[in-house]
Amino acid sequence: MENKNAIAFTVTGDHIQLTATALASLCKNHTTDEHLDVLIVADGINPADIEWIRRIPALYHQENVFVTVWEPPAVVGQITTSNTSARFPGMTYWRLFLPAYFPQFTRLLYVDNDVLFYGDVSAIFLKVPDDRPVAAVPDFYYHAMPNDQGLADQFRLASSRDYVNAGVILYNVPVFNEQFPVATVLDAVNANHFKYHDQSVLNQLTADTIVRLPLVYNYQKDDHWLNDWAKVNATDQYPHFAKAHDHVLIRHFVEFAQYSMPWEHLAINDPWEADWWTTLQSLKTRIGAFQRNA
Known part of the structure; x- marks a missing residue:
C-alpha cells in the first residue's frame, strides 16, 4: 500500500470559523x-463557507x-446512545469512525477544531509504529x-x-x-456511559495497544494553569x-470553565489567545483581499 497521510476535522454549524482558523494555522506552518490531504467532515455548514474552506x-x-x-459517515445514524450533552454532542463520536470512512489513507491525524498549529506536523505521521493502531x-x-x-481499573490502564x-x-x-472494525466501535459507542464520550470509548477500546505521544502534539492548558497550579500542585509532573x-506543535484550547475559550471573552489572557485572534484576523484579511481582487 502506498503511504498516504491526511488530516481530518469534524464540524457542524457555526464552528466553521474554528475549523478555518485551525486550517489557516496549519497552512501557515x-x-x-x-x-497533504485535509478532510473536513461537516454537517449544517453554509455552502459559501464550504467554498471558502476549500480556498x-x-x-x-x-x-x-x-x-x-465530506458528509458524516452513514454509520453515525446507528448511534443510539442518549449519553450526549451541549458540550459533547453526538458529533464527538464521528472521529472514532474516520479510519473506516477513509480506508484509502495509511495514517490519519484527527484534530479538534479548537487548535492552533505551531509547526509543520508532517513528522507526527511517523509517531505510530506499523504494528500499532493509534496514538494520542x-x-x-x-x-x-x-x-x-x-x-x-475502569479503563484497564496501568495508571490513570x-x-x-x-x-x-x-x-x-x-x-x-x-x-477495531466498525461494529466493534459502534457497540462501544452505544454502550458508553462515561462522562467524556468519545474519549472514554477511545481509552476503553485501545488501552492495551495505544501509543502515547509527546505532550507537544496536544498541549491542553494555558500559562496560568502551568505556572500557578501545576507548579504548586503537580510538582513531579x-x-x-x-x-x-x-x-x-499543536495548542489545544480545552474548555475548563464557562467562557474560558478565546472566542468567548474579550480579554486576551495569554499569548496563545492572542495568536488565535491574530490567525483569524489574518485569514479574514486574506479573504477580503481575494474578494476585492476577484
Missing part, C-alpha cells in the same frame, strides 16, 4: 513539499495542501494528578495518568480497521509540562 490553502500559497469536504497524548488533567487506581485526550488522534488506518510548553 506547513513547510514540506509532500502532498484556504491557496490563500496561504500552499499548492500541496488539498481540502475536501495523555489528558493533562489526569496526567497531572496522582494515580487514581479505581479510574485506571495514561488516560489520553481525544482532541488529537493519530490513526494507523489499516491496523485500526483490522483490530510540572517539569514535563514546562518543557513541552516551550516546544508546542
